[in-house]
Amino acid sequence: MWLGSCLASLPAFADASPPSLAGLTFITEEYPPYNYLQAGEIKGTAVDLLEAMLAHTSSPLKRDSIRYFPWVRGYEIALNRPNTVLFSTTRTSSREARFHWVGPIARDRVVLLAAEGSPLRMASLDDAMEQGLSVAVIREDIGAQSLLEAGYPEQLIRPAIDSRSALHMLLHQRVDLWAYSEDVAHWIAEQEGYHADVVTPVHTLSESYLYFALNKETDPLLVAQLQQALERVNAYPAVTQAYHDD
Numbered sequence: 001m002w003l004g005s006c007l008a009s010l011p012a013f014a015d016a017s018p019p020s021l022a023g024l025t026f027i028t029e030e031y032p033p034y035n036y037l038q039a040g041e042i043k044g045t046a047v048d049l050l051e052a053m054l055a056h057t058s059s060p061l062k063r064d065s066i067r068y069f070p071w072v073r074g075y076e077i078a079l080n081r082p083n084t085v086l087f088s089t090t091r092t093s094s095r096e097a098r099f100h101w102v103g104p105i106a107r108d109r110v111v112l113l114a115a116e117g118s119p120l121r122m123a124s125l126d127d128a129m130e131q132g133l134s135v136a137v138i139r140e141d142i143g144a145q146s147l148l149e150a151g152y153p154e155q156l157i158r159p160a161i162d163s164r165s166a167l168h169m170l171l172h173q174r175v176d177l178w179a180y181s182e183d184v185a186h187w188i189a190e191q192e193g194y195h196a197d198v199v200t201p202v203h204t205l206s207e208s209y210l211y212f213a214l215n216k217e218t219d220p221l222l223v224a225q226l227q228q229a230l231e232r233v234n235a236y237p238a239v240t241q242a243y244h245d246d
Contacts, residue, residue: 019219021059021226026050026066026085027074030163032187034088034106034210042066046088046105046210053229070162075140082217085226089213090142090206094149100223102230103211110143110208111201113178113185115170120177122202125150133176134158136166143179146205163188170199179205 028035028042035044042063054061069077078086079098090108091101112128112135114120122128128135129152137144139159147157158175160166167188170178178185178199186196212230214223 019222019225021054021057021222021229022061024061024083024085024214024218024222024226025081026061026087027069027078028066028087029069029071029074031071031088031181031184032191033183037068042068049105049230049233050087050212052233053226056229056232057225071141072139078213078215080215082215083219083222084215085212085218086214087212088210090208091211091213092142092145092206092208094145095213097216099213099216100218100220101211101213102223102226104209105212105230106210108142108184108208108210109182110146110180110205111182111185112203112205113170113180113182113199114176114202115173116198116200118176118200120202125152125203125205128177128203129153129156132156136160136169136175136178138163138166138180141180142208143181143205147179150205164192167192167199177202 028047030036031044033044034046035042037043047063047066050066051063074086078084088105089095089099090110091103120131120133122131122133134156135147135152136158137147137160144157144159148154158169160169163180163184166178166180167185169175171194182201185199189198190196212226214226
């Protein structure tokens with residue numbers, strides 16, 4: 001009887017289909033040129049890359065399936081909801097065990113930025129601490145985490161609502177510095193009507209890679225499928241070049 005019940009269950013097990021990427025929820029935020037919202041449409045080089053990856057898997061998911069949230073909200077959702085993917089996310093030691101990772105998709109340099117013409121001078125992060133320099137950050141962003149991990153005094157770290165708010169805090173002298181991606185900060189400055197060099201890097205906090213971060217409870221088969229899709233896209237130079245040139 002036991003053997004019969006086991007044999008009876010075999011066909012159903014054999015017919016089981018592998019999990020589909022259609023079961024994933026993709027979340028992104030304002031982090032141009034990698035991902036951003038423009039005229040109600042989600043755009044960016046990482047978005048283009050994801051679209052190419054999904055095309056390689058014949059997934060029904062499209063660009064308009066991507067959900068857009070402020071960074072802190074998106075990070076919390078990805079941290080707590082299975083089958084959720086957050087991008088573009090910096091892979092750090094403090095985040096390593098919190099997510100599965102698919103990538104890398106780009107290299108990013110996070111810096112301390114000063115306003116153009118600022119008289120402040122700093123030789124190191126310790127120097128900035130000794131001078132009591134205040135720094136605008138986005139909560140849970142890599143810039144904020146880098147400062148906290150380095151022991152920067154919390155009373156000198158000033159959370160901003162978003163990157164545009166942080167830019168204006170810096171330019172209106174409500175903070176001395178801004179911790180953020182150099183490329184993204186320059187892009188934001190231009191979108192706000194300034195020239196890119198209105199903010200100037202004065203110290204490098206980190207140079208690292210951006211990834212797709214998947215909730216830790218996501219099926220490992222889905223993680224593997226997404227990584228394989230990335231590798232297939234990268235195997236075609238024309239597709240990869242189009243992604244980088246966008």
